[in-house]
Amino acid sequence: MMLKMEGVHAHYGHIHALRGIDVEVQVGEIVTLIGANGAGKSTLMMSLFGNPKASAGRIVFDGEDITRVHTHEIARRGIALVPEGRRIFPRMTVIENLQMGTAHADPANYAADTARVFAMFPILEERQAQRAGTLSGGEQQMLAIGRALMSRPKLLLLDEPSLGLAPIYIRRIFQIVKELNRDHGMTILLVEQNANQALRVADRGYVLQHGEITLAGTGAELLASPEVRAAYLEGGHA
Amino acid sequence: MSAVVFARHAMTPAERLRDAGWVAFVGLILGIPLVGLTTVDVGGRLGVETRFGLLAAAIAAVFAGRLLLRWAIDQARERKQARDRASTATAADRAHGAQRVVNVLGWVALGASIALPIVFSDNRYVVDTATTVLIYVMLGWGLNVVVGLAGLLDLGYVAFYAVGAYSYALLSTQFGWSFWEALPVSGAMAATFGILLGYPILRLRGDYLAIVTLGFGEIIRIILVNWTEFSNGPNGISSIPRPSFFGLDFTRSAPEGSQTFSGFFGLEFSPMHRLIFLYYLILVLALLTHAFVSRLRKLPVGRAWEALREDEIACQAMGMNTTNIKLSAFAIGAMLGGFAGVFFAARQGFISPESFTFTESAIILAIVVLGGMGSQMGVVLAATLLVLIPEFGRNFAEYRMLLFGLAMVLIMVWRPGGLLAHREPTVRLNALGKTTTTGGTAR
Numbered sequence: 001m002m003l004k005m006e007g008v009h010a011h012y013g014h015i016h017a018l019r020g021i022d023v024e025v026q027v028g029e030i031v032t033l034i035g036a037n038g039a040g041k042s043t044l045m046m047s048l049f050g051n052p053k054a055s056a057g058r059i060v061f062d063g064e065d066i067t068r069v070h071t072h073e074i075a076r077r078g079i080a081l082v083p084e085g086r087r088i089f090p091r092m093t094v095i096e097n098l099q100m101g102t103a104h105a106d107p108a109n110y111a112a113d114t115a116r117v118f119a120m121f122p123i124l125e126e127r128q129a130q131r132a133g134t135l136s137g138g139e140q141q142m143l144a145i146g147r148a149l150m151s152r153p154k155l156l157l158l159d160e161p162s163l164g165l166a167p168i169y170i171r172r173i174f175q176i177v178k179e180l181n182r183d184h185g186m187t188i189l190l191v192e193q194n195a196n197q198a199l200r201v202a203d204r205g206y207v208l209q210h211g212e213i214t215l216a217g218t219g220a221e222l223l224a225s226p227e228v229r230a231a232y233l234e235g236g237h238a
Numbered sequence: 239m240s241a242v243v244f245a246r247h248a249m250t251p252a253e254r255l256r257d258a259g260w261v262a263f264v265g266l267i268l269g270i271p272l273v274g275l276t277t278v279d280v281g282g283r284l285g286v287e288t289r290f291g292l293l294a295a296a297i298a299a300v301f302a303g304r305l306l307l308r309w310a311i312d313q314a315r316e317r318k319q320a321r322d323r324a325s326t327a328t329a330a331d332r333a334h335g336a337q338r339v340v341n342v343l344g345w346v347a348l349g350a351s352i353a354l355p356i357v358f359s360d361n362r363y364v365v366d367t368a369t370t371v372l373i374y375v376m377l378g379w380g381l382n383v384v385v386g387l388a389g390l391l392d393l394g395y396v397a398f399y400a401v402g403a404y405s406y407a408l409l410s411t412q413f414g415w416s417f418w419e420a421l422p423v424s425g426a427m428a429a430t431f432g433i434l435l436g437y438p439i440l441r442l443r444g445d446y447l448a449i450v451t452l453g454f455g456e457i458i459r460i461i462l463v464n465w466t467e468f469s470n471g472p473n474g475i476s477s478i479p480r481p482s483f484f485g486l487d488f489t490r491s492a493p494e495g496s497q498t499f500s501g502f503f504g505l506e507f508s509p510m511h512r513l514i515f516l517y518y519l520i521l522v523l524a525l526l527t528h529a530f531v532s533r534l535r536k537l538p539v540g541r542a543w544e545a546l547r548e549d550e551i552a553c554q555a556m557g558m559n560t561t562n563i564k565l566s567a568f569a570i571g572a573m574l575g576g577f578a579g580v581f582f583a584a585r586q587g588f589i590s591p592e593s594f595t596f597t598e599s600a601i602i603l604a605i606v607v608l609g610g611m612g613s614q615m616g617v618v619l620a621a622t623l624l625v626l627i628p629e630f631g632r633n634f635a636e637y638r639m640l641l642f643g644l645a646m647v648l649i650m651v652w653r654p655g656g657l658l659a660h661r662e663p664t665v666r667l668n669a670l671g672k673t674t675t676t677g678g679t680a681r
Contacts, residue, residue: 075557089548104557
């Protein structure tokens with residue numbers, strides 16, 4: 001078991017954003033979390049990361065309880081987050097951004113990790129001396145993923161990686177998710193609004209509504225489920 | 239009215255003539271009462287005299303001036319467009335070239351600042367002003383750590399300057415500490431205050447952070463004014479000992495058992511010796527500050543400051559401890575401000591809360607912002623400008639602050655990112671495309 005959330009509640013001020021969440025991620029899985037705007041997807045991701053901390057319930061990562069652990073400490077234990085909206089460091093160059101991803105990693109791995117990221121995203125190697133803010137949205141997303149991979153995480157959290165990207169990049173991002181999992185054995189928790197694509201790449205999925213998990217199942221099951229089709233696929237973006 | 243002044247496109251010659259004609263016509267209407275008619279004293283009575291010759295000359299000048307101005311504006315605009323067309327491909331080259339220019343500028347400035355007191359060895363005013371510039375450069379570099387690198391807007395920086403100055407003043411007058419003994423202790427004291435300020439405001443950002451730091455600056459000043467037993471209140475602390483040159487004093491005659499600087503080197507006594515010594519002292523302190531900050535910028539802690547400025551959430555996601563990063567920025571910025579304060583107290587020989595008002599904080603912040611946030615060389619340029627403009631403005635008496643404000647507005651209009659807005663990457667690519675971290679040298 002890589003990650004287990006048991007009855008997790010979280011609050012943003014007075015807003016009760018998560019109401020008893022149970023989510024599990026097994027080693028080597030892609031698990032996706034779908035839901036409408038404001039359902040609590042990003043909150044779930046962030047409370048997993050200790051910001052805000054869960055007000056009730058338990059989060060176990062890799063056999064250890066991380067419910068009360070500091071955010072930066074959680075990152076050091078092997079969870080890497082690709083935040084919503086990419087959040088690269090715009091005034092720093094591409095290579096500096098990648099270096100920031102190694103803030104707590106072993107410097108001996110730096111060369112190998114950079115080479116690995118460049119092999120995965122050749123465009124980043126071409127642009128390594130360029131300021132990250134001058135990259136296109138899709139390139140920035142690749143940089144954000146590359147930066148997260150620099151710390152050799154055990155679990156990769158992707159928060160809406162397809163948000164605001166051109167269709168060609170959306171396809172590429174999902175392809176990358178798939179490759180990371182298949183070729184590098186990366187365990188991935190993927191939050192998405194693009195339910196169709198997300199469920200296609202995922203082994204399992206959860207549907208989140210008003211801070212609660214309303215449906216769970218394999219990707220194929222959820223894709224076929226009438227509730228999911230009605231709420232997220234038909235009439236929405238397919 | 240056809241005389242639209244700010245036409246967007248380049249004008250044909252006919253349009254320019256018509257435009258200039260309109261301006262000359264307006265000039266004529268205004269000029270008849272202002273220039274064309276004048277009052278003279280005719281045998282005790284007031285008479286009116288006409289000066290149409292002068293008026294005609296003025297109108298002609300307006301006409302020609304307007305034509306020339308219009309032409310110059312069009313030329314400038316055309317050049318700018320041509321430049322924009324040519325520039326996109328070479329942005330990286332230009333950035334690199336700009337960096338070289340800045341480096342050369344840095345060495346020139348260093349050479350000039352070393353030579354200055356030798357050239358102006360008799361000119362007390364010049365050496366004094368240059369010393370003031372260097373104090374502000376050092377303060378600017380200190381605040382640059384907090385505002386420019388870590389992106390934490392601090393409006394109360396002068397508090398640390400005050401802590402440093404009062405620490406030295408009290409340690410030396412009450413306990414007889416020398417300048418060199420008190421310098422590190424006062425710096426540590428200021429750093430402690432930096433952490434004291436930093437701790438409660440860790441969660442604040444932007445405007446809220448600015449307001450709290452502003453309040454902190456005022457609290458320190460008000461304590462200094464009111465706690466008379468401690469700081470002697472508004473009367474300040476006087477006869478603060480001056481720093482000595484390895485134990486040699488800069489006085490005409492030495493007390494029993496010690497020597498004076500002039501006596502030791504067999505020079506004729508001159509009060510300029512002390513001023514020049516103080517100048518070199520602050521120069522060395524400022525250069526050490528620069529070396530220290532440049533080095534930090536290339537270390538993980540400096541990178542973390544910059545990353546924090548760019549995006550706090552991403553920093554946390556990278557596993558950085560933002561608490562420690564912020565506190566270290568506050569502490570180091572405060573320590574450098576404290577050092578500058580020690581020097582200030584030693585140079586003036588007298589300090590009072592008057593020297594540590596909000597205006598000082600604002601000027602130091604202006605130096606950092608005008609210089610281009612995070613740019614070390616920009617701070618030097620901005621500090622020089624902001625000290626020299628009011629000095630040159632002395633001839634304009636009460637208008638000098640107006641001049642000062644105008645200059646600041648103009649700089650921000652022309653260079654909205656600051657005088658030197660370019661940020662030098664800390665990682666360079668060598669010819670093989672392999673990455674290296676630029677460390678080693680201070681510059």
